[in-house]
Amino acid sequence: MNETKRRRLAIVWVTFALALGYVALADGLTFGLEDLLVLLVALFGLGLAWVYYANPRDVLTFGSKE
Numbered sequence: 001m002n003e004t005k006r007r008r009l010a011i012v013w014v015t016f017a018l019a020l021g022y023v024a025l026a027d028g029l030t031f032g033l034e035d036l037l038v039l040l041v042a043l044f045g046l047g048l049a050w051v052y053y054a055n056p057r058d059v060l061t062f063g064s065k066e
Contacts, residue, residue: 001060010053017045 020042
């Protein structure tokens with residue numbers, strides 16, 4: 001996976017996480033199950049964005065050389 005595609009996917013995941021964060025915080029944070037799940041998924045999205053952006057130890061090459 002080339003660097004440009006990885007950076008674009010990272011931007012998509014950050015946008016997704018920001019949208020979910022907005023949804024969780026828009027009506028007030030009540031720390032109910034819904035808010036906690038939305039925030040957990042938003043953190044997961046930020047984690048995926050980091051993996052796509054940083055590509056630690058070439059994890060996204062899946063064993064093949066480009």
